[in-house]
Amino acid sequence: MAGGIYIHIPFCLKKCFYCDFYSEAADDKDLRALYIGALLADIEFYGKKYGKASGKAPGSFEADTIFFGGGTPSLMEPEHIETVISALKEKFNVAENAEITMEANPATLSAAKLSGYRKAGINRLSIGAQSFDDRVLEGLGRVHRARDISETVAMARQAGFDNINLDLMFAVPNQTMDSWKESLEKIIHIKPEHISFYSLEIAENTPFGRWLEEGKLAETPVAEDRQMYSLGIEMLEAAGYEHYEISNMALSGRECRHNLKYWQMDDYLGLGPSAHSFMEGKRFSSIGDVYKYIEMNPDERVQDIYQNSLNDNASEFVFTALRTKDGVSLEAFKKRIGVEFWQHYKDCREEFGKYVLDGYAVCDETHIALTAKGIDISNKIMAIFV
Ligand SMILES: C[S@@+](CC[C@H](N)C(=O)[O-])C[C@H]1O[C@@H](n2cnc3c(N)ncnc32)[C@H](O)[C@@H]1O
Numbered sequence: 001m002a003g004g005i006y007i008h009i010p011f012c013l014k015k016c017f018y019c020d021f022y023s024e025a026a027d028d029k030d031l032r033a034l035y036i037g038a039l040l041a042d043i044e045f046y047g048k049k050y051g052k053a054s055g056k057a058p059g060s061f062e063a064d065t066i067f068f069g070g071g072t073p074s075l076m077e078p079e080h081i082e083t084v085i086s087a088l089k090e091k092f093n094v095a096e097n098a099e100i101t102m103e104a105n106p107a108t109l110s111a112a113k114l115s116g117y118r119k120a121g122i123n124r125l126s127i128g129a130q131s132f133d134d135r136v137l138e139g140l141g142r143v144h145r146a147r148d149i150s151e152t153v154a155m156a157r158q159a160g161f162d163n164i165n166l167d168l169m170f171a172v173p174n175q176t177m178d179s180w181k182e183s184l185e186k187i188i189h190i191k192p193e194h195i196s197f198y199s200l201e202i203a204e205n206t207p208f209g210r211w212l213e214e215g216k217l218a219e220t221p222v223a224e225d226r227q228m229y230s231l232g233i234e235m236l237e238a239a240g241y242e243h244y245e246i247s248n249m250a251l252s253g254r255e256c257r258h259n260l261k262y263w264q265m266d267d268y269l270g271l272g273p274s275a276h277s278f279m280e281g282k283r284f285s286s287i288g289d290v291y292k293y294i295e296m297n298p299d300e301r302v303q304d305i306y307q308n309s310l311n312d313n314a315s316e317f318v319f320t321a322l323r324t325k326d327g328v329s330l331e332a333f334k335k336r337i338g339v340e341f342w343q344h345y346k347d348c349r350e351e352f353g354k355y356v357l358d359g360y361a362v363c364d365e366t367h368i369a370l371t372a373k374g375i376d377i378s379n380k381i382m383a384i385f386v
């Protein structure tokens, strides 16, 4: 089965006010080198379980996507990234044409670094732009400014990257509808192959979470959030992007192959502190602390091992597929889960049918999917299939 490998890089120059992903605000060269050593031990360990040394047929887990996420992977030296990619290719069956993505922050890149990453084998960059308005970037606690974004993309093009994603955020502090519209205009002008756009989520254990509780931060009203979301889709569609997943749009053929794996419930192996895996029906994660991670042996880092039941598999398949434009293919469901969709969900059919009648969802003999209107209440509709 084709699968994906995720590598977590748990370092950032500084924590953004909203971010709940695991990373340490550390820029310590020795720690980074120690971390690569610890990762290599994991690669060897999991190579014996799922890779070339597992004794399994080469096709049982062939990685056709690799994703360096974070944190800020672009804080790593190109040599470090090269070492990790070489080790992955040595220990796992990695497809010749694998998509190899790296997340990058605008303020952390140079022309030399970018060409080093390209040479190391990275063929897709995902850059955290967030906004083209300096007031908004400041309000988010970002270290970069709007000017850095176009400069970074220009340098990346120069270094040979022809597959670039830019992340945007909306419904964030200091952002007016005009500011959001201007960010969309600027991103369209830059024309990356892929654009992700996320509505702000406020997590408790972040500065934003605390400020919300203390009344120092106000949430964007839902109606405005949805208006921004619709404007984003409208403008990006007019510019030639296809809305293929709730928060993702791409030029034709440039969908993120790695993220599609999560949405199609394919196997993926996540390495590094806090990374999650779904392999051979089992979910597990790695301890979310880089210092402990470095000290432990690979087998001690694993936690929260959970064998998915048939019901888990079915509802996870529906949840993730409903996020995509194509929705749930009834045939793919049967193939992956092993039972007929409406046989498994016979008790939900009537309730789902009401959403279809009201124009929130569509349903025919081959698939079910959400409509644009349905995406706004996606959580409610998905809850039917828990
Ligand atoms: C894992 S982050 C890493 C990207 C990179 N470190 C950066 O920030 O430039 C991936 C993306 O998730 C989005 N994101 C992170 N936290 C978010 C939140 N609380 N609400 C909405 N989007 C968020 C941001 O757009 C970010 O670029």
Ligand code: SF4
Residues within 6 Å of the ligand: 011, 012, 014, 015, 016, 019, 020, 021, 023, 070, 071, 072, 105, 128
């Ligand atoms: S740079 Fe990215 S990963 Fe790091 S704190 Fe900011 S959003 Fe989170």
